[in-house]
Amino acid sequence: RDILGANVLFSNANLNELESLLTDIGQKVSGSSDFIMKVDTDEFLTVHDGNGKSDATASRVIEYLSGFAQNETHPLRLLPGNARVGYVQGSIPSESVCEKDIHSTPDNFPLGEPQDDPHFKMVYDSRVHITKINLGGHNKVESEATQFNIIHYHSRCIEIELENTRRVLERHD
Numbered sequence: 178r179d180i181l182g183a184n185v186l187f188s189n190a191n192l193n194e195l196e197s198l199l200t201d202i203g204q205k206v207s208g209s210s211d212f213i214m215k216v217d218t219d220e221f222l223t224v225h226d227g228n229g230k231s232d233a234t235a236s237r238v239i240e241y242l243s244g245f246a247q248n249e250t251h252p253l254r255l256l257p258g259n260a261r262v263g264y265v266q267g268s269i270p271s272e273s274v275c276e277k278d279i280h281s282t283p284d285n286f287p288l289g290e291p292q293d294d295p296h297f298k299m300v301y302d303s304r305v306h307i308t309k310i311n312l313g314g315h316n317k318v319e320s321e322a323t324q325f326n327i328i329h330y331h332s333r334c335i336e337i338e339l340e341n342t343r344r345v346l347e348r349h350d
Contacts, residue, residue: 186202191348191349192312192345192348192349193349195312196309196310196311196312199215199310199311199312199314200307200308200309200310203215203301203307203310204306204307206303207301207303207306207307208303210303211245211246211253211303212253212260212300212301212302212303213300213301213303213307213310214262214298214299214300214301214314214325215298215299215310215313215314216298216314216327217313219283219329219330219331220298220327220328220329220330221233221327221328221330222238222325222326222327223237223238223266223325223326223327223328224237224238224240224241224324224325224326225263225264225291225324225325225326227324229290229291230291231264231266231291231326231328233328241324241325252323252324253323256302256321256323257321258302258304258305259299259300259301259302259305259318259320260299260300260302260320260321260322260323261295261296261297261298261299261300261316261320261321261322261323262294262297262298262299262300262316262322262323262325262326262327263293263322263323263324263325263326264291264292264293264294264322264325264326264327265291265292265294265297265298265326265327265329266288266289266290266291266292266326266327266328266329267288267289267292267329267331267332268283268286268287268288268289268328268329268330268331268332268333269286269287269288269289269332270286270332270333270334270335271285271286271287274286274334275333275334275335275336279334279336279337280334280337281333281334283330283333286330286332286333288328291326293322295316295319295320295322296315296316296317297315297316297327298313298314298315298316298325298327299314299315299316299317299320300320300323300325
C-alpha cells in the first residue's frame with residue numbers, strides 16, 4: 178500500500194445503471210483499499226499545497242499518498258470517516274484554443290484558481306461501509322476536506338460541450 182495505485186473500470190452499463198454498479202464495486206474493493214474516489218475522464222487528481230496552488234506533479238501526489246501509508250498521524254488517517262476533495266480547479270474555455278482545434282487536448286486550456294467546493298467529490302474511507310456512490314461521486318453530506326485537488330477540464334469548446342451533452346442524454350435512455 179505504499180505505492181500509488183488506481184483501478185480503471187469499463188462497463189457497457191447505461192448511466193441509469195451506473196450508480197448501483199459503482200456502489201457494488203466500491204463495496205467489493207473496499208476491503209483491499211484505503212479509500213475510494215470516483216473521478217471522470219476529464220478530472221485529474223492533484224494535491225493542493227495549502228498556499229492557494231495545486232501541485233500536479235506525480236511526485237507530489239505519490240508523496241501525499243505514501244505518507245498516508247507510512248505515517249500514523251497523516252491527515253488522511255486522522256479523518257473521522259468519509260471525507261471530500263478539498264479543492265476543484267476548473268478549465269476556462271478559450272476562443273483562441275478552439276479556433277485552432279475544437280478537439281484540443283485539455284492541457285491547452287487555461288485553469289482557474291483552486292476553489293473550495295464542499296459538494297464536489299467524496300473520498301470514501303474504506304473502513305466505513307459504503308452505502309451509495311452516486312453517479313458523479315459527489316459529496317452530499319458535511320465532510321472534512323482533504324488536500325486533494327481535482328483539475329476538472331469540463332469547460333472547453335462549445336462544439337465538444339454539445340456533443341458531450343448529447344451523449345449524456347442518449348446514455349440515460
